[in-house]
Amino acid sequence: MRILIVGINYAPELTGIGKYTGEMAGWLVAAGHEVRIVTAPPYYPEWRVADGYAAWRYSREVQAGVSIWRCPIWVPARPSGLKRLLHLASFALSSLPVMACQLFWRADVILAIEPPLFCAPAAWACARLTGAKAWLHVQDFEVDAAFELGILRAPWLRSIVSKLESWLMRRFDRVSTISPNMVQRLIQKKLATEKAVLFTNWVDIDAIFPLNAQSAMRQQLDIASESTVALYSGNMGEKQGLEIVLESAASLVGEQGIQFVLCGDGAVRQRLQQKYAGLPNVLWLPLQPLERLNDLLNMANIHLLPQRSGAEDLVMPSKLTGMLASGCPVVATATKGTQIAEVLLDCGVVVEPDNVEHFSSAILQLARDATRRAVLGAHAREYALRNWAKERVMQEFDRQLKGL
Incomplete structure (x- = not known):
C-alpha cells in the first residue's frame, strides 16, 4: 500500500508528535508499505530548527526507508497565540507545492496529522483528486485547547473556527484520535460514529522497562x-x-x-x-x-x-x-x-x-x-x-x- 503522511512534526524530534509519527512511518515501511511524508525541519520542543537543517529551504532525505520531503517553516523564538498561527500557516503554505507533486505518486491513503489542522484541507483535496482514502489523525484538539487555555480568546472566532473544523473532519473517510474520551469528542463534533477510530499512542515495552537496580x-x-x-x-x-x-x-x-x-x-x-x-x-x-x-x-x-x-x-x-x-x-x-x-x-x-x-x-x-x-x-x-x-x-x- 502507498501511504502519504503530512504533518509538521517528524523524526528526529525526540518528544511528542514527531516521535510517534516517525515511529509509525518506520513500522509501516517494515510491514511492507511504501511511505512518504511531507513535513518540516525538526524544531520541537526547543522552538529552534535543529543543526544540519534549514528553516527556509526545501530538502529531501530518506530515513528508515521513509521518503521525506521537508518544507520551509517560520519558527518563532517565543511563540504566542498569533505567532503560533503564523508558524502553522507558514508550513501549510510551503507544503502545498510538495503536496501537489505527490498527486503523480497516487497514494492509496493520505494521512494528515493534527496539529496542525491547517494541513488537513490539502490532504483531503489530494485524496479526492487521486481517488485515495483520506485519514485525519488527531493527536490533540488544538482548536479547543487554544480557546480553553486562553491562547485565543474571541468567542466569535471560536464559533467560526469550530464549525469549520467540524465540517472539515466530516469530509474525511476516517478520523482517529488517541483516547476513548477524545473519540467521544469527535462524535460530539458531529462526526459519524462509524468514521471515528481509536488509535492510541504506544510504547516500546522492550526499550522502556523497570530496572532491577538503581539507574x-x-x-x-x-x-x-x-x-x-x-x-x-x-x-x-x-x-x-x-x-x-x-x-x-x-x-x-x-x-x-x-x-x-x-x-x-x-x-x-x-x-x-x-x-x-x-x-x-x-x-x-x-x-x-x-x-x-x-x-x-x-x-x-x-x-x-x-x-x-x-x-x-x-x-x-x-x-x-x-x-x-x-x-x-x-x-x-x-x-x-x-x-x-x-x-x-x-x-x-x-x-x-x-x-x-x-x-x-x-x-x-x-x-x-x-x-x-x-x-x-x-x-x-x-x-x-x-x-x-x-x-x-x-x-x-x-x-x-x-x-x-
Whole structure:
C-alpha cells in the first residue's frame, strides 16, 4: 500500500508528535508499505530548527526507508497565540507545492496529522483528486485547547473556527484520535460514529522497562541513593502548567530527601528557570537522547504529570506511555472522569488541577511510602503492557488501513 503522511512534526524530534509519527512511518515501511511524508525541519520542543537543517529551504532525505520531503517553516523564538498561527500557516503554505507533486505518486491513503489542522484541507483535496482514502489523525484538539487555555480568546472566532473544523473532519473517510474520551469528542463534533477510530499512542515495552537496580543516572548526577526523585520529563509549554511542580518544590524545600528533576525543553523553560532559580531541591536537565530515556525514567521514584485545568481531555500526554512502562507511579493533575484520571486509577495519585497544596501532599505521601509506590508502579507496568504495547497498537492500525 502507498501511504502519504503530512504533518509538521517528524523524526528526529525526540518528544511528542514527531516521535510517534516517525515511529509509525518506520513500522509501516517494515510491514511492507511504501511511505512518504511531507513535513518540516525538526524544531520541537526547543522552538529552534535543529543543526544540519534549514528553516527556509526545501530538502529531501530518506530515513528508515521513509521518503521525506521537508518544507520551509517560520519558527518563532517565543511563540504566542498569533505567532503560533503564523508558524502553522507558514508550513501549510510551503507544503502545498510538495503536496501537489505527490498527486503523480497516487497514494492509496493520505494521512494528515493534527496539529496542525491547517494541513488537513490539502490532504483531503489530494485524496479526492487521486481517488485515495483520506485519514485525519488527531493527536490533540488544538482548536479547543487554544480557546480553553486562553491562547485565543474571541468567542466569535471560536464559533467560526469550530464549525469549520467540524465540517472539515466530516469530509474525511476516517478520523482517529488517541483516547476513548477524545473519540467521544469527535462524535460530539458531529462526526459519524462509524468514521471515528481509536488509535492510541504506544510504547516500546522492550526499550522502556523497570530496572532491577538503581539507574546509573543517579550517580552521574550526584543524587543520593536514598533520595526520592520526583521527575517531570518532556515538553515545557503552556499546556503543561509546570508552575504547580515548582510551587510544590518550593513548599517542600524543608523536606530532606526529596529531589525534583525537570528534564526537557520548550517555550516556557527559560522563564520558569529564571523565576525559580533559587530552589535548592530542583535540578534542571536538558532533553536526553533516546538511548538514555530508560535510565532517565528509571531514575524517578515518582513521575509528575501536571496539566492545566481544561486541557485534560483535549490532549492525552504522550509522555504518559513511557512513565507507566517504566513501572513507576504518577502524580497527576486532572479532573475526575477525564481520561487521565481513569488511566491512573490504579497507577498513581490524581489531584484537581491548580491545587498546589494537594499536589505537594500527594508527592510527600508517596515519598514516605515505598510499599505503596511499588504496588502502584507494578500496576502501571501492567497497564502499559495491556494497552500500549507498540506491536499490538500498530498491527490494529495496519488492519484499519487495509480495511479502507
